[in-house]
Amino acid sequence: MSATLLIDTDLCSGCESCVSVCPFSALSMADGKPLVNDQCTLCGACAEICPEGAIRVPEAAPAAGPDPAYRGVMIFAEQRLGRVAEVAFELLHKGRELADTLGVTLTAALLGRELDGPARELLRYGADRVYTVDDPRLEGFTDEAYGEALTQIIRSVKPEILLAGATPIGRSFIPKTATQVGTGLTADCTELEIDAEKRLLLQTRPAFGGNIMATITCPQRRPQMATVRPKVLKKGAPSDSPAGEIVPFNLDWSGISGKTRLLEIVEELSEKVRLAEADVIVAGGRGLQEAKHFSLIRELAELLGGAVGASRGAVDSGWIPYAHQVGQTGKTVAPKLYVAIGVSGAVQHLVGMQSAETIVAINSDPQAPIFDVATYGIVGDLFEVVPEMIRQLKAAGG
Amino acid sequence: MHIIVCLKQVPDARQVRLDPETHTLIRQGVESIINPYDLYALEAGLRIRDERGGKVTVLTMGPPQAEDSLREAISYGADEAALLSDRAFAGADTWATSFTLARGVEKLAPFDLILCGKQAVDGDTAQVGPGLAERLGLPYATWVRKIEAVEEDRIRVQRLMDDGYDRLEITLPALLTVVKEINEPRVPSLKGKMRAKTQKIPLYGAADLGADAGQVGLSGSYTQVMRVFAPVRRREREMLQGPVEKQVHDLWVNLKNRQLIPFDVAGSR
Numbered sequence: 001m002s003a004t005l006l007i008d009t010d011l012c013s014g015c016e017s018c019v020s021v022c023p024f025s026a027l028s029m030a031d032g033k034p035l036v037n038d039q040c041t042l043c044g045a046c047a048e049i050c051p052e053g054a055i056r057v058p059e060a061a062p063a064a065g066p067d068p069a070y071r072g073v074m075i076f077a078e079q080r081l082g083r084v085a086e087v088a089f090e091l092l093h094k095g096r097e098l099a100d101t102l103g104v105t106l107t108a109a110l111l112g113r114e115l116d117g118p119a120r121e122l123l124r125y126g127a128d129r130v131y132t133v134d135d136p137r138l139e140g141f142t143d144e145a146y147g148e149a150l151t152q153i154i155r156s157v158k159p160e161i162l163l164a165g166a167t168p169i170g171r172s173f174i175p176k177t178a179t180q181v182g183t184g185l186t187a188d189c190t191e192l193e194i195d196a197e198k199r200l201l202l203q204t205r206p207a208f209g210g211n212i213m214a215t216i217t218c219p220q221r222r223p224q225m226a227t228v229r230p231k232v233l234k235k236g237a238p239s240d241s242p243a244g245e246i247v248p249f250n251l252d253w254s255g256i257s258g259k260t261r262l263l264e265i266v267e268e269l270s271e272k273v274r275l276a277e278a279d280v281i282v283a284g285g286r287g288l289q290e291a292k293h294f295s296l297i298r299e300l301a302e303l304l305g306g307a308v309g310a311s312r313g314a315v316d317s318g319w320i321p322y323a324h325q326v327g328q329t330g331k332t333v334a335p336k337l338y339v340a341i342g343v344s345g346a347v348q349h350l351v352g353m354q355s356a357e358t359i360v361a362i363n364s365d366p367q368a369p370i371f372d373v374a375t376y377g378i379v380g381d382l383f384e385v386v387p388e389m390i391r392q393l394k395a396a397g398g
Numbered sequence: 399m400h401i402i403v404c405l406k407q408v409p410d411a412r413q414v415r416l417d418p419e420t421h422t423l424i425r426q427g428v429e430s431i432i433n434p435y436d437l438y439a440l441e442a443g444l445r446i447r448d449e450r451g452g453k454v455t456v457l458t459m460g461p462p463q464a465e466d467s468l469r470e471a472i473s474y475g476a477d478e479a480a481l482l483s484d485r486a487f488a489g490a491d492t493w494a495t496s497f498t499l500a501r502g503v504e505k506l507a508p509f510d511l512i513l514c515g516k517q518a519v520d521g522d523t524a525q526v527g528p529g530l531a532e533r534l535g536l537p538y539a540t541w542v543r544k545i546e547a548v549e550e551d552r553i554r555v556q557r558l559m560d561d562g563y564d565r566l567e568i569t570l571p572a573l574l575t576v577v578k579e580i581n582e583p584r585v586p587s588l589k590g591k592m593r594a595k596t597q598k599i600p601l602y603g604a605a606d607l608g609a610d611a612g613q614v615g616l617s618g619s620y621t622q623v624m625r626v627f628a629p630v631r632r633r634e635r636e637m638l639q640g641p642v643e644k645q646v647h648d649l650w651v652n653l654k655n656r657q658l659i660p661f662d663v664a665g666s667r
Contacts, residue, residue, distance in 0.1 A: 168558070
């Protein structure tokens with residue numbers, strides 16, 4: 001039994017929207033009606049675009065339904081070297097909202113060493129209970145130990161939803177845990193909602209480099225697992241008198257083989273640009289023409305108290321190190337203010353910065369795609385515009 | 399040493415453009431390519447083979463046309479290839495994909511190392527590599543930016559993190575997903591291109607893999623796509639007008655009003 005796209009040829013008006021929207025070239029027209037070939041992955045782009053509602057994606061056969069013993073929302077609270085990742089607080093804030101909608105508790109899982117301080121911080125940010133595994137073998141990150149630890153916590157606590165940050169650590173070991181537990185996982189979500197009636201988590205994420213958004217559900221298995229992009233959700237205000245409790249969790253180490261051994265953690269300070277956490281980013285692209293012109297970007301960034309970003313084009317040209325790259329193959333950022341200078345705005349760049357609150361685009365080409373996402377646009381020669389920006393800021397005492 | 403490299407055929411993202419009216423993908427005439435990250439995985443595999451001997455097998459799941467990507471990989475220097483293709487595989491999420499690939503890998507066993515790109519540029523999930531490792535009970539490392547040393551029973555690698563990198567030692571057989579910093583892929587050789595034309599590539603369907611329809615494709619997937627839509631370009635855009643000095647001034651006033659800058663530039667003209 002293989003699933004095929006369902007096309008109602010009576011409803012079809014032959015407009016061909018589906019053919020042009022298909023990301024896989026899986027549709028063609030035959031006798032004025034769409035024909036689907038083997039390239040189809042059932043992504044649903046055609047069903048979404050069809051003005052007549054003539055195309056449907058078949059639904060997977062419903063199985064037994066989710067295990068009702070799973071209740072509650074859990075977040076994985078990432079810490080590195082004793083510092084809780086910002087995304088954990090963002091997840092707690094959203095997790096609180098989801099838990100309240102479902103009428104359940106909000107818990108956190110915390111792995112590492114000397115976790116008392118970090119655990120209390122999680123309570124202040126809204127966790128009802130924090131499960132900790134305090135062990136030297138969890139001091140550094142390995143997929144094997146982290147994956148196994150979270151799997152054991154999930155099997156014991158049985159949350160219906162598990163959220164983790166879409167960080168290098170979360171994106172690495174959460175798929176292992178999801179596979180061990182035997183449930184679905186949605187990567188890099190940017191929006192989470194609850195369908196209260198069905199107790200379903202609606203997980204929205206970008207695909208195709210941000211050109212398509214997809215809302216994903218996991219109807220049959222529990223927990224419903226998602227990684228969530230940092231800086232997309234808002235962090236809540238901490239409480240001075242948290243009511244929650246810290247519960248040490250006893251991990252069974254017998255299944256952990258030690259086939260992965262962490263030899264060394266190397267911090268590269270030179271690459272520590274803190275782009276991901278900056279409130280203001282000034283980014284330069286190929287329009288700068290030469291490496292030395294990045295001094296304009298740096299000066300403006302300094303005046304605005306911001307970090308320096310770059311497009312892939314500027315990085316590939318060797319004008320600035322990769323650590324500054326924003327975009328699909330670089331960092332995803334969501335500052336309050338993003339100033340794009342001489343950046344054309346290729347899709348791969350836009351994905352990495354389009355969730356900034358305010359975007360300023362400065363480019364000589366009025367057709368540049370960066371203007372599509374801009375809040376304010378200036379069409380002009382950056383070598384005139386940027387020095388003027390700097391001059392006015394300095395004159396204002398900046 | 400037997401190295402298996404997993405590939406995915408994807409639409410060439412560099413050719414993908416947005417329709418300015420509908421903000422949907424314009425995909426007509428867009429070619430299919432090997433997922434760019436997978437080429438770094440292939441190169442990493444070829445380098446280990448060239449140094450230590452053995453063979454590189456490329457594996458993909460996809461529609462029949464995905465065979466093209468396997469032939470391309472042979473032109474780069476892969477020794478063997480296997481295609482997992484069946485109507486029943488369509489609509490697979492990462493759960494069903496890693497299941498199917500694991501069954502495919504078992505057909506190719508024994509092996510010492512599996513290499514994958516860090517993620518595919520169409521789905522961007524980065525879940526299939528770790529999922530595949532777990533299915534096969536293998537240790538793994540993601541985001542590998544350097545292979546320091548390969549020994550008979552272990553491998554030492556560097557894993558790229560946000561604030562630097564971790565050095566890891568992993569017992570073989572193992573799985574790695576690699577980032578682009580790991581190497582500079584070679585170009586296809588003439589000899590490879592010739593071989594790519596004639597090489598026999600075995601095809602495995604669901605039945606060959608001993609997989610039930612309920613384990614693969616859409617039916618074997620735990621996640622469901624409920625809705626696909628174009629992202630909302632929520633911005634009210636304002637193009638600033640006038641001489642440069644005025645445009646810049648208006649910009650700062652607007653940003654000041656939004657409390658994005660602490661300076662009062664109103665009197666600066």
